Amino acid sequence: MADNRTTEAPRSAETGPDTTELIDWFEHNARALPWRAPGTTGWGVLVSETMLQQTPVSRVLPIWQEWMERWPRPSDLAAASQAEVLRAWGKLGYPRRALRLHEAAGAIASEHDDVVPADVDTLLALPGIGTYTARAVATFAYGRRAPVVDTNVRRVVARAVHGAGDAGNPSPKRDLADVEALLPDDEATAAKLSAALMELGQTVCTARSPGCEVCPIVGDCAWQRAGRPAYAGPPKKVQRFAGTDRQVRGRLLDVLRAAEGPVNRQQLDAAWNEAGQRDRCLDSLLVDGLMEQTDDGRFALPGEH
DNA sequence: TTCCCGCCAA
């Protein structure tokens, strides 16, 4: 294993922690997540990364397994209807992700020979794939050396490198540069470190109660040296859910997922009693393509009638 | 910047 360091001297806040310790820890403590199993295709990794956007691992596990059995290749998903895909998405949340993945599958099947691209820029051109997911797929599926920065890595870097209580103003460019500076030259080792940073942030260096007593880089952590200061940035915005359009949209879509086919207006009206908000959300679902209206005025999942 | 879902631990 290559060490990206050339000195044995203690790390400073500028150079960051000793990443070899972290990689060693990861090799012994990584969870056996199914999409990490040897032989997982780029498609399997892309599906997992898309499902994991803003959604905890435990909720993704069973759905990912179902999808891999049902749609083992991009062309398999592309051949399914939008309604089938939305039903199979279940209650993972943010169902627009499912439609974008369906669309991306079609593009991969028709333009990339049914193989998920390994190049970051090519991945970025696909719907639903942004900075994080493109880099995650290139790194975790194909072993490329590319900084992968999610909310966990951002927090680890803020603490271990900068000595801050938590990530403050999101600065994607700085985060990418910080992680880039940590990555060793060797591609495979760099990919492993990227996974290790995420694993550390999710299982040890957590937002609420960091497990510094079991942290492999605690001796190298700028946050420790600074006395573990509390978060000092601007107040984080609380993302409300109860009573929002997001909840109403979820309720309306849930009616359609549970129904065999098209439903009438009365069935949707029962899902929310404030008519103005309900109608607004109904319109937005139609605009987003998450719902369609039949010729006789009923409502259905897209591509179902 | 704001909007998109839904679940659970604290």
Place this chain on the structure above:
DNA sequence: TTGGCAGGAA
């Protein structure tokens, strides 16, 4: 009751 989640797009 709230914070936090393997983010992306307009």
